[in-house]
Amino acid sequence: MNHVLNITATNTPAVVERLLQVTRYRGYELAGLQLTPRSDAKSLNITLTVSGDKPIHLLTSQLHKLYDIQQLELAGSELAVLSA
Amino acid sequence: MKGAELVLQVLQQHGVDTIFGYPGGAIMPIYDALYQSDIKHYLCRHEQGGAFSAIGYARASGKVGVCMATSGPGATNLITSLADAMLDSVAVVAITGQVSQAVMGTDAFQEIDVLGLSLAVTKHSFMVRSVDELAATLHEAFAIAQSGRPGPVLVDIPKDVQLADIDYQAEFNAAQPAAPIYTSLANAAKARSLIAAAQKPMAYIGGGVHMAGAMHQLQQFLAANPMPSVTTLKAMGSVAKDNEYYLGMLGMHGTQAANLAVQQCDLLICLGARFDDRVTGNLQKFAPQAKVIHVDIDPAEINKVRFANVALLGDMKQILPAMTVGTNCADWLAQCAQLKQQYGWRYDHPGERIYAPLMLKQLSERMPDNSVVCCDVGQHQMWVAQHMRFSSPRNHLSSGGLGTMGFGLPAAIGAKLARPQDTVITVSGDGSFMMNVQELATIKRFRLPVKIVIVDNQRLGMVKQWQQLFFNERYSETDLSDNPDFVALAAAFAIPGHCITRKDEVESALEAMFTWPGPYLLHVCIDDKDNVWPLVPPGAANEEMITEAKA
Numbered sequence: 303m304n305h306v307l308n309i310t311a312t313n314t315p316a317v318v319e320r321l322l323q324v325t326r327y328r329g330y331e332l333a334g335l336q337l338t339p340r341s342d343a344k345s346l347n348i349t350l351t352v353s354g355d356k357p358i359h360l361l362t363s364q365l366h367k368l369y370d371i372q373q374l375e376l377a378g379s380e381l382a383v384l385s386a
Numbered sequence: 387m388k389g390a391e392l393v394l395q396v397l398q399q400h401g402v403d404t405i406f407g408y409p410g411g412a413i414m415p416i417y418d419a420l421y422q423s424d425i426k427h428y429l430c431r432h433e434q435g436g437a438f439s440a441i442g443y444a445r446a447s448g449k450v451g452v453c454m455a456t457s458g459p460g461a462t463n464l465i466t467s468l469a470d471a472m473l474d475s476v477a478v479v480a481i482t483g484q485v486s487q488a489v490m491g492t493d494a495f496q497e498i499d500v501l502g503l504s505l506a507v508t509k510h511s512f513m514v515r516s517v518d519e520l521a522a523t524l525h526e527a528f529a530i531a532q533s534g535r536p537g538p539v540l541v542d543i544p545k546d547v548q549l550a551d552i553d554y555q556a557e558f559n560a561a562q563p564a565a566p567i568y569t570s571l572a573n574a575a576k577a578r579s580l581i582a583a584a585q586k587p588m589a590y591i592g593g594g595v596h597m598a599g600a601m602h603q604l605q606q607f608l609a610a611n612p613m614p615s616v617t618t619l620k621a622m623g624s625v626a627k628d629n630e631y632y633l634g635m636l637g638m639h640g641t642q643a644a645n646l647a648v649q650q651c652d653l654l655i656c657l658g659a660r661f662d663d664r665v666t667g668n669l670q671k672f673a674p675q676a677k678v679i680h681v682d683i684d685p686a687e688i689n690k691v692r693f694a695n696v697a698l699l700g701d702m703k704q705i706l707p708a709m710t711v712g713t714n715c716a717d718w719l720a721q722c723a724q725l726k727q728q729y730g731w732r733y734d735h736p737g738e739r740i741y742a743p744l745m746l747k748q749l750s751e752r753m754p755d756n757s758v759v760c761c762d763v764g765q766h767q768m769w770v771a772q773h774m775r776f777s778s779p780r781n782h783l784s785s786g787g788l789g790t791m792g793f794g795l796p797a798a799i800g801a802k803l804a805r806p807q808d809t810v811i812t813v814s815g816d817g818s819f820m821m822n823v824q825e826l827a828t829i830k831r832f833r834l835p836v837k838i839v840i841v842d843n844q845r846l847g848m849v850k851q852w853q854q855l856f857f858n859e860r861y862s863e864t865d866l867s868d869n870p871d872f873v874a875l876a877a878a879f880a881i882p883g884h885c886i887t888r889k890d891e892v893e894s895a896l897e898a899m900f901t902w903p904g905p906y907l908l909h910v911c912i913d914d915k916d917n918v919w920p921l922v923p924p925g926a927a928n929e930e931m932i933t934e935a936k937a
């Protein structure tokens with residue numbers, strides 16, 4: 303199952319490492335990552351796609367606790383499409 | 387002033403008068419500022435010890451513990467203790483020196499990526515890039531360490547930032563008031579109806595209750611909603627000693643009454659606990675008939691390992707009164723009281739040799755009220771939890787989540803400095819004691835009257851017990867029969883001591899230890915064959931405890 307998370311984060315040096323560390327430690331695989339600084343460069347818009355069999359709330363509730371994460375929403379979950 | 391002086395000023399604004407640490411190149415400017423500061427610095431002899439002392443200080447007092455280390459090896463030595471604080475939710479601020487920004491990223495001498503290392507072992511961490519950010523960052527560190535579910539925060543400060551000049555006026559109220567805790571009572575009515583309907587309710591109490599300052603609310607809750615209760619290792623001392631329905635610790639080495647009752651309950655009210663695997667045993671078989679009410683400050687704990695029928699998030703002090711409805715479970719209470727009676731501890735151990743559970747019970751009865759007991763990790767730690775009584779969780783400091791050997795001695799140093807009026811006792815094992823034995827030098831230097839009780843079974847006893855039970859008695863690397871002479875070792879640090887081997891020596895030895903005004907080491911030799919019972923074997927349900935008779 304793939305899950306797409308839309309995240310707004312404070313643009314601090316370690317914020318992406320923190321996201322990825324929690325994602326790995328809690329048992330999800332990275333399936334995609336996009337980030338763009340907002341116009342003021344103080345925040346980042348991040349789209350994090352992860353795959354995993356566990357319920358996604360186990361990851362989102364941990365990511366929410368990261369101090370640099372301002373907003374986090376689950377944009378969608380879908381079974382990964384197998385490419386032929 | 388310099389950044390280094392600013393650091394100390396901010397610490398003082400947060401009421402910090404005691405810190406633990408060890409100097410080195412990259413933190414020398416801060417140590418230079420300390421030279422003429424009112425803050426009292428306690429030199430540890432290993433940064434792991436210093437950070438454990440900060441944890442002991444924090445846990446015994448409820449204040450933030452502060453420790454410091456230099457870059458590179460100083461900072462890496464902190465990691466184990468930060469991990470300990472992380473898993474036991476202890477508010478600690480660790481300040482590390484870092485190499486100057488000019489050479490950062492070049493594998494400079496004693497440069498290591500401490501921010502990177504900190505990710506898995508801190509609640510949050512900072513690298514300060516400019517002296518202008520320094521004060522605000524330190525304030526944030528204190529706020530984060532204490533807010534919500536507490537935890538360790540690391541602030542890495544490059545040497546050039548420590549040396550930079552800044553025009554700084556300490557504001558009086560820069561320390562922000564604690565952010566209000568978001569509390570939702572929306573589910574309180576559901577919780578009340580589950581409690582009112584329960585025939586066999588059970589309170590499962592964790593460290594979150596006392597950390598929320600809700601000890602009083604807990605006693606009221608248990609009085610207004612009579613029900614049996616059990617506690618985790620971290621919550622020992624949460625339930626008033628005279629509560630007749632308190633069944634003790636649950637879990638792998640819990641009491642039989644606690645485990646049997648929890649397995650039978652139909653409603654489990656989890657208060658500031660997290661269904662740790664040492665508590666639940668086989669999770670699928672844990673309290674199988676129970677509905678669950680889960681109260682916590684950390685939303686991530688809800689439904690993490692056990693589904694909660696009702697969850698209440700936020701301030702325990704507000705939530706407990708809101709759940710009060712009264713119970714109607716006289717039969718169940720009688721049944722639990724009967725279990726407690728039936729499975730009480732027995733101390734009629736045959737023979738002349740010292741039986742650690744009995745010795746610890748005697749220690750517990752003899753120690754002054756409000757003494758703090760700091761444990762290490764292993765069999766002796768479980769015996770302390772089983773056989774000693776505490777009036778508050780702040781009086782029982784035991785490394786829970788990480789189970790870190792070497793915790794006891796340095797934690798006792800921190801506890802003694804936090805509460806100089808109270809007696810502080812370390813109960814350590816012959817293995818664990820050696821893991822931070824260098825802190826005897828700290829005790830010597832500051833003449834800290836810490837009482838040290840070493841329970842010596844000449845073994846890494848807990849591991850030995852598992853080898854005996856689950857690894858065909860293949861005692862791989864757990865024999866410590868060539869231990870040093872602990873009394874002589876203490877003497878090298880000007881700490882008097884005494885060694886006992888027989889039951890009939892215990893009372894007078896404890897008397898001598900408590901009468902002596904300074905630090906003291908009591909070396910208690912026990913049989914290497916003694917084991918901790920009961921024990922829930924790996925993979926088993928909690929009612930499948932092995933007891934001494936069965937083993």
Ligand SMILES: Cc1ncc(C[n+]2csc(CCOP(=O)(O)OP(=O)(O)O)c2C)c(N)n1
Nearest residue numbers: 764765766789791815816817818846847848
């Ligand atoms: C730092 C660390 N290393 C290893 C362990 C694994 N371990 C758990 S208990 C134990 C034995 C402890 O021996 P001792 O302190 O003598 O206590 P005893 O069990 O004999 O009472 C060991 C090695 C640990 N918990 N912590």
Ligand SMILES: [Mg+2]
Nearest residue numbers: 815816845847
């Ligand atoms: Mg031992």
